[in-house]
Structure formats: C-alpha cells, structure tokens
Amino acid sequence: MILIENLTKKYEDKEVLNIPKLSIKKGEKFGLVGNNGAGKTTLFNLILDLVKPNSGQVLNNDIALNKSEAWKKHTAAFIDESFLIGYLTPEEYLYFIGQLRGVNESQVDSWLEQFQVFFNDEVLGQKKYIRNLSKGNQKKVGLVSTFLGNPDCVVLDEPFANLDPSSQIRLKDIIKKQIENHNTTFLISSHDLNHVTDVCERIVLLEKGLPIKDLTTDSDTFGQLEAYFKA
Amino acid sequence: MTISKFWQLEIKSFFRAPQWEVAVIAKIFIALFGIYLFVTIMAIGVGAYYIIEKVFPDELTTSLINQGIFFAFLIEFITRYFFQQSPSTQVQSWILLPIKKRIIINNLLLRSLINLFNFTPWLLYFPIAVVRVIEGTPWTTAFIWFAHLLCITLILNYLIFFINKSHRFLISTFVLILLGAGLEYHTDFSFYRNFALALEWLEQNPISLLLSCGTLVLIYRLAYHYLKARFYLDMGLAKKSEKVLQLGFAFLGGYGMLGAFLKNDLRLLLRNARPRQILLLTFFFLFYGFLFFTMDMYKTNAVMLVFASMFITGGFSLSYGQQVPSWDSEYYGLLMTQNLTYREYLESKWWLMASSVIITLILSSFYLILGWKFFLIVTAGAIYNLGIGSFINLYSGAFHRVPMKLNVKAKAFSNTQAFNVTQLLFTIPKLGLPVLVFLIADFFIGGYAGWFALIIIGSMGILTKNLVLNHIAKIYSSGKYKTIEAFSKN
Numbered sequence: 001m002i003l004i005e006n007l008t009k010k011y012e013d014k015e016v017l018n019i020p021k022l023s024i025k026k027g028e029k030f031g032l033v034g035n036n037g038a039g040k041t042t043l044f045n046l047i048l049d050l051v052k053p054n055s056g057q058v059l060n061n062d063i064a065l066n067k068s069e070a071w072k073k074h075t076a077a078f079i080d081e082s083f084l085i086g087y088l089t090p091e092e093y094l095y096f097i098g099q100l101r102g103v104n105e106s107q108v109d110s111w112l113e114q115f116q117v118f119f120n121d122e123v124l125g126q127k128k129y130i131r132n133l134s135k136g137n138q139k140k141v142g143l144v145s146t147f148l149g150n151p152d153c154v155v156l157d158e159p160f161a162n163l164d165p166s167s168q169i170r171l172k173d174i175i176k177k178q179i180e181n182h183n184t185t186f187l188i189s190s191h192d193l194n195h196v197t198d199v200c201e202r203i204v205l206l207e208k209g210l211p212i213k214d215l216t217t218d219s220d221t222f223g224q225l226e227a228y229f230k231a
Numbered sequence: 232m233t234i235s236k237f238w239q240l241e242i243k244s245f246f247r248a249p250q251w252e253v254a255v256i257a258k259i260f261i262a263l264f265g266i267y268l269f270v271t272i273m274a275i276g277v278g279a280y281y282i283i284e285k286v287f288p289d290e291l292t293t294s295l296i297n298q299g300i301f302f303a304f305l306i307e308f309i310t311r312y313f314f315q316q317s318p319s320t321q322v323q324s325w326i327l328l329p330i331k332k333r334i335i336i337n338n339l340l341l342r343s344l345i346n347l348f349n350f351t352p353w354l355l356y357f358p359i360a361v362v363r364v365i366e367g368t369p370w371t372t373a374f375i376w377f378a379h380l381l382c383i384t385l386i387l388n389y390l391i392f393f394i395n396k397s398h399r400f401l402i403s404t405f406v407l408i409l410l411g412a413g414l415e416y417h418t419d420f421s422f423y424r425n426f427a428l429a430l431e432w433l434e435q436n437p438i439s440l441l442l443s444c445g446t447l448v449l450i451y452r453l454a455y456h457y458l459k460a461r462f463y464l465d466m467g468l469a470k471k472s473e474k475v476l477q478l479g480f481a482f483l484g485g486y487g488m489l490g491a492f493l494k495n496d497l498r499l500l501l502r503n504a505r506p507r508q509i510l511l512l513t514f515f516f517l518f519y520g521f522l523f524f525t526m527d528m529y530k531t532n533a534v535m536l537v538f539a540s541m542f543i544t545g546g547f548s549l550s551y552g553q554q555v556p557s558w559d560s561e562y563y564g565l566l567m568t569q570n571l572t573y574r575e576y577l578e579s580k581w582w583l584m585a586s587s588v589i590i591t592l593i594l595s596s597f598y599l600i601l602g603w604k605f606f607l608i609v610t611a612g613a614i615y616n617l618g619i620g621s622f623i624n625l626y627s628g629a630f631h632r633v634p635m636k637l638n639v640k641a642k643a644f645s646n647t648q649a650f651n652v653t654q655l656l657f658t659i660p661k662l663g664l665p666v667l668v669f670l671i672a673d674f675f676i677g678g679y680a681g682w683f684a685l686i687i688i689g690s691m692g693i694l695t696k697n698l699v700l701n702h703i704a705k706i707y708s709s710g711k712y713k714t715i716e717a718f719s720k721n
Contacts, residue, residue: 050715072569073570079564082565083562086637089475
C-alpha cells in the first residue's frame, strides 16, 4: 500500500527524518511511536504530500506522490485541527467531505448512526459551529470523517490524545471494526503505548528521525517499548 | 508589573510575528497613507469654516458647523461600532499572572485611546477652533467648545465597550435613526438644530465643562467596573456563543463539486468576521460611482471614469480574489489531502467572484437614473472584471501566502495581514491595464470605443476561461508546499 524509499527531510541543514526503506502492506495496522521531535508528524506529512522531501519518494498504491494526485481518492487523514473547517456545523462538514468522496447526504446520515455512542449526543444536532465545540468533540468529528466513504488508507496522528477514557476505548473498537469490515490500512501515531500495542499489529519506533525498531506486536511488545522509553 | 511592561510585550509581539519584515514595510505605507489622511482632514478642518461662510453667507457659520458636527458624531458612532475592536480578548493570558486586575483593566481602557477615531477632534475640530479665534471668537469660548467635543468623542470611545457586538443594539440604533429622520421631516423638531443650539449654550457657560468631563469620568468608571465584573473566562473574556446561521443553499446541490465549494464559500462569507467586512466594503463600492459620476471634476475625466467602472462591480473580486488561498488557510491541509484539484478549487472561486460581479451589476442599475451612458460604463467595467480582472486577482492570490484568522476583524490601519508588497505591485496591472486599453481605443477611434474595447477584451477573457484557469492552477500547484508551510504558521 505504502512504499517509502530513501526518504529524507531536512530543516535548515538539520536532518529530521531519514527512512531508507519502509513498506506497509494493504490492510496492515501500522503504529508509529517515538518521543516528541522523533519525526512522527513529519513522516505523516510526507506521506500526505504536505511537505516536500529533500530526497527519496513515497508511493501510495504504486502512485508516486510527486507525479500524480490519484492517491487522494483512496486516502484519508486527520492530523490536527487544521483538517477541520471551523465555521461549519459537524453535519455540514461531514456532508462536504462526503461529497468529495462521492457519498450523498442521506447516505452520510444513515452511515453516521453507528457513531451515536462515540459522539455521546454532544456533536450532532447541537446547532453549533465546529469552532465552538470542545477540543475533544472537534477531534471526534475529524476522526469520524476519515472513515467516510471507506477509504483504503487512513492516517491518524495522535488519535487518542484529547479524548476522554470512554471515547478512547470506543475509538479503538471503531478502528477495529473498520479494519474487519473494509480491510483498511491504518497508520497511527501515538504516545499511548497501551492503545497502540492494542490496535496495531506492527509498530515502528522512531528516534531522532531514524526508525530504530520495527516490531511485530506480540505479548512482549509493550514491555519492550516500555523498556526503551524508560531508559 | 507596570504599564511599561505591557508595552514591551506589545513590541515583542510585533517583531516576533511571522513575516514581521513585511509588517514593517506595511506599517510605513500605512503611515504614509495616515499622513495623507491627516493632511486632508486638517485641510478640511481649516477650510470648513471659510467654505461654509462663502457658500452660506446668510446663515451663522458656527451654527452650521455645529449642525454638521452632529452628523459627524453619528457617522463616527456607527463606524466605531463596526471597526473598534473589543480589547478584552487579548487579556486571557494575563488573568492568572500576579498582576493586579486594576492595572490590567486600566491598561486596557487607556490603550483603547490609541485609536484613529480619538484623533479626529484634534484634526478636525481643533483647526476649526483656531480659525474661530482668528475670526473673533474669544479664545475661552473656542476652548470650551473644543473641550466639549473632545469629551463627547472620548465618551463614544468608552460607550462602545458596553454595546460591543450587540446586534440588538445596532438594529435599535437604525430604528432610532429612521424615527429621528421621520421626526425631522414631518415635524418642526430637529435633532441636529437642537444639537447645535445645545453646543452654543454650552460654550457660553464655562461651568458646563464640569458636566462633560463628569460624564467622561463617569463612563470611564462604569467601563472599568463593567470589565472588572466580567473578568472571568466564562463571562466577558469568553468568546460569544454564536447561533448557527442557517441558509438554504439547496439550489447549489445540483452542481456537484462546484456547488459544494460555492456553498462553503457562501458560508465562509456570512459566518466569519473578516469576510463580512469584505461584504460591507463591496456594498460601499457599489455607490462609489455617485462620487465620480456627479462631480464635474471627475465626470469629464476618462481615467477617473474607468476607475469608477472597475470599482463599482469589482469591489468584491478585488478584495476577495487577491487573498484567495488565505481565506482557506485555517484548513489548507485538509483541502490539500482531499480528492480535488487546484483547477476545481479555482473554478469555484472564479464563479463566486463572477456571481458578485453579476449581482452588483444588477444592483447598480440605479445608475440608469443618471443616464444610460453611465450604465454603459458600469456594464463595460463589469464585463472587463468578469473576463480579465477576476483572473488577475486570482493570479495575484497565488503569491499571497499570509495565514488569516477568519473570525477576527481586521483593525483599521493596523491591518498588515492583508497587506503585502507583491499585492501592492499587482495593483499596477489591476488598475493600469483597463486604463491603458481604454485610452488606446479612445485615442485611435474615439467616441464610445474605449468602453467597447473593455467589453471586447473582457468577453475574450470569458471565452478563454478554461485555458487561463488551467494556467493559474499550475502556478498555485507549483507553490503548494510554500503555501502550506506559510499557512501552518497561523
């Protein structure tokens, strides 16, 4: 699904990311961990063609990002609040995203029913603009929007941050269900080792822009990661 | 923590802002413009007395000036309502620091004095007072007269604190103005005449100064207590909760992606403070023609008429188009990862600008009362704006990479966000090209040829729309990463 080759990114001569090779299979649940400044968001921004690499390239479904924009059809992402349109209501926002992905308004309405518990009656039908929702509820709108139209590849930066404990658990269930039903490829970064080992089958650990560990999740993974971060 | 510390922070926030170098240049230009305005207003102040004396030799000059000042205050009050910013939003970060509330609030109230509106008495009324002394009024009387006017200006400055952003207030003011106008028209009672009489009485009674100054002190105290009582995050400092403005744009549903974007852009315009200012500006531009079409000085000047024809229907296109990617800067990352191309994005922007030209053209049909020639001028300008102007505006937008906070009003005279040197350079083709086209046709053929030349090249532009948009899309596309980076510094 995603193939990264010799990818580097520098900011003013300081290399912030250097990935010789990384291949993510279709339907893989891929987790990214690392301390602040390790390059997680930079990597996601490169995968989404939001920043220009200094060398190397990213292929999404065999499409080179710098050659064609066709990858946007099957990819969705939520990185931060700049992926929300503040002056729309959650409904309007989801209809808009739906329209871009070929899902009409009534389809969006019936599709949204499955998220009722996750939204906890605080998001839909509130007659509020997204900019007036709490941080947590804003995040829920953004996260849910990425599943709209069932894209093949979903990129989520820190999806669990800012959510209350119940919502974190519900989000994990939603992600798992999405993977089961649609074989979605997930790229998730997180500081929460518990959640990330629970959801992802493969975890890459970044340190100062370099992938230093590539683990297949098993019962030891959590301990291994904890040992690394303790040191 | 003293007042001077606040100023130091203010200075830091200026120099550490992204693109502060641009801001410096912008400030210089704004300062130059300010000086120009300063001189003009001074000239009006000095000249007013003599002009009025000459035009109305039979009436008392001072009385007429006083009547005029009534309207000046009315206009000042309405403009203040729209442009004077509530400063309370800037203090959130202070509230927890060990600074006395008294200092923060007094600083807020004093800082609000540094505002263009509060300089108008010095520019406008002070020269008049001087001229009055020269013309024989005792200097004490002129001084008292000026002191009263100064007090009224400052009272207005603090009055705005109480009514900030209340639409109910705005509506009731307009109703009152209408009622007042009705009273003026149908009865003998006259607000502005009574205002003038009151001013005359006040200047004859020095003791009345106590009244004005007392009111000023009182309103300052009231503003102080008003702010102090609301100095909590969930009250005065909280963002006002907004009601969702729901408008049916259902008819746009049938136009697919284009309709979806237009729908969003209309919501953007109506639901955010910055774009609403643009709408207001567009409305004023619509009446710009009266200034040019009715004054002999301009009526006969072809270049001025070309300018007028550009502005009447092009006001929106000019002010919106040159900042095209900035309007979407808050969620640019989203747009760049969605399944849409720059071409589609620009097309929807073009349609929005085109609709504004067509709507303003229809609205401007009232210029027909001045004669069909003036409507021809407006129409020629509209077609040029559709086919050429809109593209130049979109093109210049590609170089405007300044993030914008949509729901924050632009402050008059400190609006460096919308300002940028490239945009200033683009004004040359924006205004020069139509003048050039007009003058060439006018020189070689004469008659109405200049106007028809604008119509012809405008129509050609409309016909080649797809070609031009493709080209502009390429330019936007090549600047993509730069734009994303600039916008992420929002």
